[in-house]
Amino acid sequence: GIQVEQSPPDLILQEGANSTLRCNFSDSVNNLQWFHQNPWGQLINLFYIPSGTKQNGRLSATTVATERYSLLYISSSQTTDSGVYFCAVDAYTGNQFYFGTGTSLTVIP
Amino acid sequence: DTGVSQNPRHKITKRGQNVTFRCDPISEHNRLYWYRQTLGQGPEFLTYFQNEAQLEKSRLLSDRFSAERPKGSFSTLEIQRTEQGDSAMYLCASSGTSGGPYNEQFFGPGTRLTVL
Numbered sequence: 024g025i026q027v028e029q030s031p032p033d034l035i036l037q038e039g040a041n042s043t044l045r046c047n048f049s050d051s052v053n054n055l056q057w058f059h060q061n062p063w064g065q066l067i068n069l070f071y072i073p074s075g076t077k078q079n080g081r082l083s084a085t086t087v088a089t090e091r092y093s094l095l096y097i098s099s100s101q102t103t104d105s106g107v108y109f110c111a112v113d114a115y116t117g118n119q120f121y122f123g124t125g126t127s128l129t130v131i132p
Numbered sequence: 133d134t135g136v137s138q139n140p141r142h143k144i145t146k147r148g149q150n151v152t153f154r155c156d157p158i159s160e161h162n163r164l165y166w167y168r169q170t171l172g173q174g175p176e177f178l179t180y181f182q183n184e185a186q187l188e189k190s191r192l193l194s195d196r197f198s199a200e201r202p203k204g205s206f207s208t209l210e211i212q213r214t215e216q217g218d219s220a221m222y223l224c225a226s227s228g229t230s231g232g233p234y235n236e237q238f239f240g241p242g243t244r245l246t247v248l
Contacts, residue, residue: 027174053235054233054235054236056236056237058239064169064221064241064242064244065239065241065242066223066225068236068237071233071235109174111174111175111237118187118188119165119180119188119190120165120167122175122176123174124172124173124174125174
C-alpha cells in the first residue's frame with residue numbers, strides 16, 4: 024500500500040498564528056483529502072484536493088501530485104482549530120484511503 | 133441530507149461476545165467503506181462496498197469479522213468472539229454522489245468499541 028507521512032506530528036500555536044502541515048506520499052495518487060478530527064472522533068472534511076490549490080476561509084491547501092506532497096495552511100489560528108489533522112490518499116478510484124498518522128494541533132489562547 | 137450515521141455510538145462488551153454495528157450512508161451514495169482507528173493512529177481500511185457487492189477486504193479483516201450491505205443501502209459490521217485487541221473506533225464512510233467529486237468520502241461519527 025501507499026505510505027503516507029505527515030509532519031510535524033505535534034504542533035502548539037498561540038491563537039492568531041499561522042501554520043503549515045505537510046503530507047508526503049509514496050506513490051502516485053488519484054485522490055487526496057484533508058480531514059480534521061474533533062475531540063469526539065468525528066472526521067470533518069476540509070478539502071478534496073488530488074491536485075492544485077483550494078481555499079476555504081482561513082484554510083487553504085495545495086497538492087503537487089508530481090512531487091508527491093500536499094500542504095495544509097491554517098492562518099490566524101483559533102482555539103477551535105485544535106484537534107488532529109489527517110491526510111488520506113487513494114491510488115485507485117474510490118476503493119480505499121490510506122491515512123497518515125496525523126498532526127495533533129493545539130491552539131492556546 | 134443528514135450525513136452518515138452510525139449506531140450504536142458506544143459499545144462495551146465482554147471478551148468472547150458478538151457485536152454488530154450499523155452504518156447508514158448518505159442516501160444517494162453507492163459506495164460504503166469501513167475503517168478501524170486505534171488510539172494515536174490514523175484510520176485503517178477494513179472493507180469496501182459498491183452497492184451491495186463487497187469488492188475489497190483488508191487483511192485486517194479476520195475471519196471473525198463480517199460485513200454486509202444487503203440492499204445497497206445500510207451496512208452492518210459484525211465481530212464474533214470479540215477480543216481485547218478489537219477495542220477501537222469503527223468508522224463508516226460513504227461516497228459516490230453526482231453532485232460533487234465522486235470519490236470524496238464522508239465519515240460518520242463512529243462506534244467506539246470497548247472489549248473488557
